[in-house]
Amino acid sequence: MEIPPFDLLEYLVSNIETCRYDIAGSNLPPLSLEELGPLEDMDLSWAYLGGSPELRKLIAEISHVSEDEVLVTQGASEANFLVGLTLLERGSKVVVERPFYEPLYKAFQMLGARISYLPRSSEKGFDLPIDHMTESLPEDTRLLVLTNLYNPGGTLTDGGILRELASLAEERDFHILMDEVFREAAFERAPPCALTVSHRFIVTSSPSKFYGLGGVRIGWCLASTQLLKRIRAAKNFTTVAPSTLSDALTIGALKMRDRVRRRNRRLINDNRKLVDEWVEQEADVAWVPPDGYVSFPSFRGDVDRLASVALRNHGTLIAPGRFFGAENHFRLCFGMETSVLRSGLEGLTKAMKEV
Numbered sequence: 001m002e003i004p005p006f007d008l009l010e011y012l013v014s015n016i017e018t019c020r021y022d023i024a025g026s027n028l029p030p031l032s033l034e035e036l037g038p039l040e041d042m043d044l045s046w047a048y049l050g051g052s053p054e055l056r057k058l059i060a061e062i063s064h065v066s067e068d069e070v071l072v073t074q075g076a077s078e079a080n081f082l083v084g085l086t087l088l089e090r091g092s093k094v095v096v097e098r099p100f101y102e103p104l105y106k107a108f109q110m111l112g113a114r115i116s117y118l119p120r121s122s123e124k125g126f127d128l129p130i131d132h133m134t135e136s137l138p139e140d141t142r143l144l145v146l147t148n149l150y151n152p153g154g155t156l157t158d159g160g161i162l163r164e165l166a167s168l169a170e171e172r173d174f175h176i177l178m179d180e181v182f183r184e185a186a187f188e189r190a191p192p193c194a195l196t197v198s199h200r201f202i203v204t205s206s207p208s209k210f211y212g213l214g215g216v217r218i219g220w221c222l223a224s225t226q227l228l229k230r231i232r233a234a235k236n237f238t239t240v241a242p243s244t245l246s247d248a249l250t251i252g253a254l255k256m257r258d259r260v261r262r263r264n265r266r267l268i269n270d271n272r273k274l275v276d277e278w279v280e281q282e283a284d285v286a287w288v289p290p291d292g293y294v295s296f297p298s299f300r301g302d303v304d305r306l307a308s309v310a311l312r313n314h315g316t317l318i319a320p321g322r323f324f325g326a327e328n329h330f331r332l333c334f335g336m337e338t339s340v341l342r343s344g345l346e347g348l349t350k351a352m353k354e355v
């Protein structure tokens, strides 16, 4: 099996320690161990295979699904991979939105799937091409892969569109993987969890972004009980079970959900004002205003050169669009401390004058 490089990850990891202002990464600020509360003594000699009942109950509550539709995984990354392992065979047709989050096509390509792309263009606000969906999806589509909110564009797909997608999937007999790691970032405008719309959807998510808990490596997969049984069987051959410690830490985080939402809302609103002003003032930059805190502006110029000058001369890290399949864009996130964002944007402005 040929393993492709995960280019975005390698780029971010190789520059993260030297940059001063990371405005490329997609996490909100982390919760500390102290905030998550003292851990009770626990039996570390084993772990619940599909996640502890308490964690599954909390995930079911926030997603409005039933507990037996929840499988706890090691990050959304594992959840996405398990969906591919379960549903795909060599030669299966997978359609992925483009610009994309890289693993959402590479992981499936690695499993032998044939990939084609569904374009989401900035001229159309990164909306899904719902009117052309029938022609855009090959007859033999097995899996359609989408994100909601969209990474990298930050656009939300609402319940009405989800219902249209579900009826097409029903008619044409395929499944839709909906990666919802950014869904909560739209707060009360957040779209419904796609599994509540139809069992044609398989939903993946994690506390890595909204709760800043990428290090605990917890995620989840939500699917009909019938399908989830098969996905759970696949997990027995990957990581077997989530870490008992991480399971407990995530329970702590989800119990603090209201507080986290208040904190994140304040931060995103404050930062959004800064980015709105910055985009307004930069003649060479245009964007689709996002529904969350991840955005994908375009730059009239050489984005790779801009990224390297910004990093070298000003310590600002952005994620060039080539990693998402759209070279004249870059991913700009604004979920970090406001002072970091401000300095990062100032660095980017200076770099634009130097390229």
Ligand SMILES: Cc1ncc(COP(=O)(O)O)c(C=O)c1O
Pocket: 026, 074, 075, 076, 077, 078, 101, 147, 151, 179, 181, 205, 206, 207, 208, 214, 218, 219
């Ligand atoms: C759309 C999307 N899905 C999944 C992941 C990975 O999530 P996790 O850290 O929970 O594995 C990311 C991380 O950037 C992402 O952007």
